[in-house]
Structure formats: C-alpha cells, structure tokens
Amino acid sequence: xxxxxxxxxxxxxxxxxxxxxxxxxxxxxxxxxxxxxxxxxxxxxxxxxxxxxxxxxxxxxxxxxxxxxxxxxxxxxxxxxxxxxxxxxxxxxxxxxxxxxxxxxxxxxxxxxxxxxxxxxxxxxxxxxxxxxxxxxxxxxxxxxxxxxxxxxxxxxxxxxxxxxxxxxxxxxxxxxxxxxxxxxxxxxxxxxxxxxxxxxxxxxxxxxxxxxxxxxxxxxxxxxxxxxxxxxxxxxxxxxxxxxxxxxxxxxxxxxxxxxxxxxxxxxxxxxxxxxxxxxxxxxxxxxxxxxxxxxxxxxxxxxxxxxxxxxxxxxxxxxxxxxxxxxxxxxxxxxxxxxxxxxxxxxxxxxxxxxxxxxxxxxxxxxxxxxxxxxxxxxxxxxxxxxxxxxxxxxxx
Amino acid sequence: xxxxxxxxxxxxxxxxxxxxxxxxxxxxxxxxxxxxxxxxxxxxxxxxxxxxxxxxxxxxxxxxxxxxxxxxxxxxxxxxxxxxxxxxxxxxxxxxxxxxxxxxxxxxxxxxxxxxxxxxxxxxxxxxxxxxxxxxxxxxxxxxxxxxxxxxxxxxxxxxxxxxxxxxxxxxxxxxxxxxxxxxxxxxxxxxxxxxxxxxxxxxxxxxxxxxxxxxxxxxxxxxxxxxxxxxxxxxxxxxxxxxxxxxxxxxxxxxxxxxxxxxxxxxxxxxxxxxxxxxxxxxxxxxxxxxxxxxxxxxxxxxxxxxxxxxxxxxxxxxxxxxxxxxxxxxxxxxxxxxxxxxxxxxxxxxxxxxxxxxxxxxxxxxxxxxxxxxxxxxxxxxxxxxxxxxxxxxxxxxxxxxxxxxxxxx
Numbered sequence: 112x113x114x115x116x117x118x119x120x121x122x123x124x125x126x127x128x129x130x131x132x133x134x135x136x137x138x139x140x141x142x143x144x145x146x147x148x149x150x151x152x153x154x155x156x157x158x159x160x161x162x163x164x165x166x167x168x169x170x171x172x173x174x175x176x177x178x179x180x181x182x183x184x185x186x187x188x189x190x191x192x193x194x195x196x197x198x199x200x201x202x203x204x205x206x207x208x209x210x211x212x213x214x215x216x217x218x219x220x221x222x223x224x225x226x227x228x229x230x231x232x233x234x235x236x237x238x239x240x241x242x243x244x245x246x247x248x249x250x251x252x253x254x255x256x257x258x259x260x261x262x263x264x265x266x267x268x269x270x271x272x273x274x275x276x277x278x279x280x281x282x283x284x285x286x287x288x289x290x291x292x293x294x295x296x297x298x299x300x301x302x303x304x305x306x307x308x309x310x311x312x313x314x315x316x317x318x319x320x321x322x323x324x325x326x327x328x329x330x331x332x333x334x335x336x337x338x339x340x341x342x343x344x345x346x347x348x349x350x351x352x353x354x355x356x357x358x359x360x361x362x363x364x365x366x367x368x369x370x371x372x373x374x375x376x377x378x379x380x381x382x383x384x385x386x387x388x389x390x391x392x393x394x395x396x397x398x399x400x401x402x403x404x405x406x407x408x409x410x411x412x413x414x415x416x417x418x419x420x421x422x423x424x425x426x427x428x429x430x431x432x433x434x435x436x437x438x439x440x441x442x443x444x445x446x447x448x449x450x451x452x453x454x455x456x457x458x459x460x461x462x463x464x465x466x467x468x469x470x471x472x473x474x475x476x477x478x479x480x481x482x483x484x485x486x487x488x489x490x491x492x493x494x495x496x497x498x499x500x501x502x503x504x505x506x507x508x509x510x
Numbered sequence: 511x512x513x514x515x516x517x518x519x520x521x522x523x524x525x526x527x528x529x530x531x532x533x534x535x536x537x538x539x540x541x542x543x544x545x546x547x548x549x550x551x552x553x554x555x556x557x558x559x560x561x562x563x564x565x566x567x568x569x570x571x572x573x574x575x576x577x578x579x580x581x582x583x584x585x586x587x588x589x590x591x592x593x594x595x596x597x598x599x600x601x602x603x604x605x606x607x608x609x610x611x612x613x614x615x616x617x618x619x620x621x622x623x624x625x626x627x628x629x630x631x632x633x634x635x636x637x638x639x640x641x642x643x644x645x646x647x648x649x650x651x652x653x654x655x656x657x658x659x660x661x662x663x664x665x666x667x668x669x670x671x672x673x674x675x676x677x678x679x680x681x682x683x684x685x686x687x688x689x690x691x692x693x694x695x696x697x698x699x700x701x702x703x704x705x706x707x708x709x710x711x712x713x714x715x716x717x718x719x720x721x722x723x724x725x726x727x728x729x730x731x732x733x734x735x736x737x738x739x740x741x742x743x744x745x746x747x748x749x750x751x752x753x754x755x756x757x758x759x760x761x762x763x764x765x766x767x768x769x770x771x772x773x774x775x776x777x778x779x780x781x782x783x784x785x786x787x788x789x790x791x792x793x794x795x796x797x798x799x800x801x802x803x804x805x806x807x808x809x810x811x812x813x814x815x816x817x818x819x820x821x822x823x824x825x826x827x828x829x830x831x832x833x834x835x836x837x838x839x840x841x842x843x844x845x846x847x848x849x850x851x852x853x854x855x856x857x858x859x860x861x862x863x864x865x866x867x868x869x870x871x872x873x874x875x876x877x878x879x880x881x882x883x884x885x886x887x888x889x890x891x892x893x894x895x896x897x898x899x900x901x902x903x904x905x906x907x908x909x910x911x912x913x914x915x916x917x918x919x920x921x922x
Binding site: 148149150153154156157160161164182183184186187188190191194195198223254257291293420421422423424425427428429430433434 | 595596668672
C-alpha cells in the first residue's frame with residue numbers, strides 16, 4: 112500500500128513537472144530560436160533541449176509552432192526536441208493525433224514542422240498517409256508534394272497502356288505538382304510517349320532570353336574579382352573594351368527544354384574568359400523568390416543592381432537547382448545581371464561553359480514573369496534563333 | 511587557480527589521447543575514421559577470413575538512407591550516419607545495439623548546407639567521430655551534430671550556414687577526428703576553404719584557419735610528440751600543415767604537395783604522406799627554430815595510393831594503387847617487399863585485424879590477405895553483394911561494414 116502511494120506520488124510529481132513546463136515553454140523555445148552564427152547560444156539551446164525533451168505529448172503542437180521563421184539551425188534543435196518527446200510517448204496513447212492533423216492541414220504553418228508532425232502522427236496512425244497525402248499535390252512542402260506526385264504516377268502506371276486519355280489526365284495532374292527533376296522527367300516521358308507536348312521551360316520557369324557581352328579577361332582567374340564595365344553600369348548601347356578588343360551587347364536565347372544556355376557551343380568555346388548575361392523579369396508584385404541555377408563555371412549574380420552571391424568554383428559538376436539564391440523581387444521590371452567565368456583548363460571534362468537558371472518559390476514551384484517570355488530586350492527577334500546579334504569578333508568565332 | 515584547474519582537466523584529456531595513441535586501438539571501441547589512433551589497425555582482433563549469409567554474419571540490418579561513412583563503435587553501441595531524400599537533405603544518425611543489431615535510437619536533421627554531390631558520393635560521406643561520451647556527426651552539407659550516447663542533442667553547427675561559400679559541388683568527404691577536447695574538421699574546397707578546431711563541449715571554434723582554395727577530400731590525422739600539445743596534421747594539395755590541435759597555431763609545414771584523396775598515416779615517429787608517390791617524414795624530433803619542415807626520410811613514386819589510404823602493420827606499409835595492386839614496403843626505407851594483385855576497384859581504406867588485411871572493393875567483394883609471411887596471400891574471398899565504399903570498423907573480434915542499404919556485423 113505504501114509502495115503504491117509512492118508510485119502515485121511519483122506519477123503526480125511527474126505530471127506536475129510536465130504541467131509546470133507546459134505552463135510556459137517560451138523561455139526554452141526562445142533560447143533555441145535565439146541561437147546565432149558560429150555556435151552562438153549553443154549552450155543555452157542545448158539546455159533548452161534537455162528541458163523541453165521532458166515535455167508532454169500535448170506540448171508537441173506548441174513546439175512545432177516554434178518552427179515558424181526560425182533559422183535552419185534552430186529548426187534542427189526543435190526537431191530533436193520533437194523526436195525525443197515523440198519517442199517517449201510513442202506507445203502511451205498521449206500523442207495528440209487530432210491536433211497534429213489540424214497542424215498538418217493548416218498550410219500556413221511551417222512546411223518542415225508540418226512534415227515532422229506528419230511523421231509523428233504516422234507513428235500512431237497508419238492511415239494518415241492515405242488520408243492526407245492525396246491532398247498535398249500543390250502543397251508548400253516539397254516532401255508532401257513529392258509523395259502526392261508519386262501516388263499519381265503509380266495510379267497512372269496501374270491504368271496500363273490502354274488507358275489513353277485517363278492516363279494522360281492523371282499524368283498531367285501529377286506534373287502540376289512535380290518539381291523534383293526525376294519525377295518531372297518520368298512524367299514528361301510518359302506524356303510524350305502518349306503523343307503529348309510538355310513545356311518544361313515553363314514548368315520549371317527557366318529564363319531563356321538574355322543579352323550577352325564578352326569575353327572579358329579571366330586568365331589566371333583574374334576575372335572573378337575584377338569588376339568589368341557591366342558591373343559598373345548597364346548600358347546596352349555602349350561599346351565595351353574587353354579581352355580581345357571592343358565588344359557590344361548581343362542577344363542569346365535557348366530552345367533547350369531544360370533551359371541550358373551553352374556559351375561554348377552557341378557562341379564560342381572561350382577559355383580564360385568572363386561573359387556577362389542580362390535579362391529583365393516582369394513581376395506582378397513584390398514577392399520572395401529563389402533564383403536557382405546550375406553551372407560548372409564560376410559566377411556572380413546581381414538583381415536590380417544588388418549583388419546577391421558569387422561562387423569561384425569550376426568544373427565540379429552541374430545540376431538543376433545546384434545553387435539557390437533567395438531574393439525579393441519588386442513590382443514591374445527587375446534587372447538580372449549574371450557574370451559567368453570560364454577557366455583555362457585544357458582537360459576534356461573542363462570545357463563546359465553553360466548555365467541554366469530559373470525563378471521559383473522556396474518550394475521549387477516556378478514563378479513565371481508577367482509576360483510569358485521574359486524578353487531580354489524590347490527589340491528581340493525570333494526566339495528560336497540561337498545567337499541573334501553579337502560582336503563581329505564573336506560571330507566569327509561561332510561559325 | 512581556475513586556470514590551473516581547467517588546464518589540469520585539459521591535460522588529463524590530452525593524456526587520455528596520448529595513451530590511446532601510444533597503445534593503439536584498445537579493441538573495444540572504434541571511435542573514428544581508421545579507429546581510435548587513426549591507424550586502421552586492431553592487432554588484437556581476430557576477424558573470420560570467410561563469411562556468407564549462413565556463416566559468420568552475426569546480423570544484417572536495413573538502413574534508412576545512403577552512406578559512404580564508416581560505422582563507429584562506442585562500447586555496446588554501433589553508430590552510423592546516413593542521408594536520404596531526393597536531395598539527400600535528410601540527415602540521419604543511428605545507434606544500434608552492438609550485440610543484437612536492434613536500433614536503440616535514431617535522430618534526424620535537415621541539411622543546412624548544399625547537398626549536391628557526385629553520384630557516387632552522398633551527403634553522409636564523412637565518418638563520424640566520438641570521444642567516448644559524445645558523437646560528432648559531420649556531413650557533406652557541412653553540418654556538424656553532437657549527440658550524447660542516448661541521442662540527446664548537445665550542440666550543432668552549420669558550417670555552410672556560417673560560411674556560405676564553403677561547399678563542393680562534388681561533395682565533401684573529409685572525416686573529422688577528435689584530439690583531446692577539440693574536434694578537427696577540414697572544410698576545404700575551391701571557394702571558401704578552411705579548417706577549424708571545434709570545442710567538443712559546445713561546438714564553438716577554438717580556431718579557424720584559411721586553407722588552400724582547392725577541393726580536398728583527405729582526412730586529418732594526429733601526432734603526439736612527448737609532452738607537447740598534440741598536433742593535427744592537415745593534408746591538402748599543398749602538402750601537410752601541422753597545427754597545435756588546441757590553438758590552431760602552425761608548428762611546421764611540408765610543402766611538397768600531397769594527394770587530395772587518400773590520407774596520411776602516422777607510424778611511430780614517422781608520417782607517411784601520399785605525396786609524389788609516398789613520402790616518409792620524420793616527426794619525433796624537435797625542429798630547430800630555423801627549420802620549418804620535417805626531414806624527408808624516403809620517397810618512392812611507385813607507392814602512390816589510389817583512393818584508399820595507406821596502412822602500416824608490423825613495420826610494413828601497405829598501399830593499394832589505382833590498378834588494384836597491393837604493395838608491401840619496408841616502412842623505414844620504402845623498399846618494396848612484395849606485390850599482390852587484388853580485384854578492385856577500391857574506395858574503402860583497408861583495415862587490419864591481427865595478421866590479416868581486409869579489403870572491400872566497390873562491388874562489395876572482401877579479400878582477406880594474410881601478411882604474416884614473406885609474401886602476401888589471399889586467405890578469404892567474400893561478398894556482401896552490395897556496393898561498399900566505406901572503411902569498416904573493428905572492435906574486439908567483430909567487424910562492422912555498411913552499404914547504402916545495410917549494416918553488417920561480421921563475427922564468429
């Protein structure tokens with residue numbers, strides 16, 4: 112009897128401790144959210160993790176809510192707390208399934224927090240995926256969207272080759288939510304095999320029409336840190352002094368379905384060179400976007416005259432979304448300036464001089480300009496023409 | 511008084527490191543890439559020369575993601591990292607019961623740095639490290655996560671989050687090591703290249719050094735000379751830079767270049783560097799004030815390792831070249847003693863258990879070579895049937911190896 116009373120006392124104390132913690136998680140959550148660069152606040156965050164890890168399962172929605180606007184590092188601390196709490200309560204029946212589902216289906220909540228909530232819910236509810244994933248096709252969370260797309264691909268496959276229009280309709284729906292390259296390629300092939308056209312340039316939001324000028328000097332890598340005249344002033348009518356004499360702005364466009372602008376092939380296989388590319392992008396309103404691009408060359412990016420990022424790396428591979436540069440677009444015209452550098456390596460594998468660049472939201476969904484094609488210039492000619500106007504020197508080299 | 515106390519604690523930790531270094535792997539643990547003393551050798555261990563699905567495989571378990579990182583062993587736990595997701599941006603740290611293979615815990619994180627890698631690599635390429643009480647998991651995204659042995663987060667760093675141009679589009683592979691109370695991490699690439707010594711208690715940088723701007727996948731090693739502060743030996747295309755592990759102060763440099771893939775190995779008072787083939791440096795002497803580089807003992811350009819790092823056992827250095835030829839050479843002179851062709855190609859660094867060297871090739875074939883005689887002899891050929899790129903771990907008479915999909919314990 113005494114033993115039982117002790118047990119009850121311990122349970123009551125434990126419940127009381129959880130209750131006290133639940134009363135105000137904010138100091139601990141703030142300690143985590145306040146971590147800064149280079150390990151700043153790590154000790155306080157770790158102490159907060161220790162305290163929060165003893166939270167009740169009922170606190171999970173509040174901990175998940177703290178993901179909102181938290182830094183990527185703070186999110187990882189918070190994730191650890193959620194995992195620890197979920198581990199402790201996985202089998203005691205206290206995981207708040209209903210609240211978690213509400214959190215998941217509230218699409219304004221942080222995408223990663225919603226995904227983590229789904230993972231916790233799925234531990235105690237094996238039907239959650241079948242119930243929730245089909246509605247995630249256009250979700251802000253890339254992981255949810257991927258799951259939904261994969262279900263539709265499976266559905267289309269299961270219809271068989273004779274399904275015709277029905278399969279096309281399912282594949283089209285799948286494509287509407289797909290942003291991962293592997294899935295987009297699979298869907299695109301399935302549609303093309305069925306005689307359908309697929310516009311991947313628009314699907315991904317690749318920018319295909321550019322003004323271009325160069326080459327400027329990049330021997331011994333000097334070009335990356337040298338501010339040539341386009342960095343000082345963008346004057347498309349000006350004659351510029353470059354590596355091999357005077358040059359003028361020309362135009363380049365690509366019809367590659369993945370938006371690759373291949374300078375080496377369509378202009379000239381310049382080595383030890385810097386080319387500048389410029390484009391305008393009409394935005395319907397102010398909005399947060401990401402410029403995502405792939406290139407095996409060194410680069411710098413400016414939008415509306417503001418330097419965003421640069422990377423001094425050559426020939427370490429190229430892939431869609433290799434780099435992600437977040438920025439804010441302004442209403443109306445936005446001017447994009449890109450500096451693309453080629454080194455002097457002679458190896459066969461070091462000859463690529465190309466880039467593909469797109470504009471999308473943080474989840475990877477294309478953000479298209481107001482005009483269907485972001486014209487490089489107002490006097491742009493045929494979009495199918497590879498190189499429409501370049502300097503005489505460059506034109507000669509391209510023949 | 512406080513300073514004295516802190517210094518005493520540090521000395522105690524350093525002494526532990528020295529003891530480990532002097533005696534080699536204790537047999538019970540395998541705490542980092544190539545083991546506790548970064549040698550890859552466990553002389554007291556005896557691993558079966560042959561195994562199959564029905565023989566000498568204690569357990570085989572599924573892993574949730576890819577990984578080139580080797581397992582580490584801490585007491586009764588085996589810890590492995592993995593990465594998953596279309597973008598390889600989900601980072602996993604998993605702890606398994608060493609006896610049963612049962613998963614004890616798993617923690618996941620989202621990558622905060624870039625996750626693009628060469629198709630052969632993945633984000634979980636560097637092998638984690640441990641000081642015996644904490645786990646330090648490092649990923650190609652340059653995320654560093656410190657957990658206690660129960661999976662409780664101690665601290666984390668996002669080194670690309672802090673230094674946004676620190677990345678490599680082919681992936682990062684250098685495995686960190688623990689020296690005393692400092693975690694040595696090389697984040698070396700074509701753009702923002704550095705090495706740093708992180709305080710193991712809170713993840714803050716004790717030091718950060720600018721390093722050559724060139725992609726580098728080699729891993730650091732350590733050397734202890736008498737009572738001096740242990741040195742972290744940082745390899746790069748420029749050569750070797752020896753730094754005080756606690757302060758980061760450069761002690762000496764070897765500037766004759768080195769490979770950016772296979773890593774150096776310390777044996778006694780020598781360092782064998784994959785440089786112009788293989789170059790032996792004398793470490794165990796105090797350099798005069800006007801001498802900035804250690805003496806070169808010997809060099810042999812025929813002993814160039816491929817991807818796998820050299821390993822030293824009983825006075826011989828063993829090097830596997832790009833053609834899959836194993837060469838044994840006298841560690842004091844560099845004289846080649848014998849050669850043996852193996853079935854490659856190899857990414858995994860071999861490990862030694864007793865008189866056996868164990869080589870996993872990329873197809874998952876394991877060749878066990880007896881090195882006790884005048885010539886090497888293959889005494890066992892096995893296959894796990896999956897791609898193996900990691901360096902295995904040995905603890906007591908057990909070996910642990912992982913693929914992208916599985917973790918095996920090989921033991922009688």
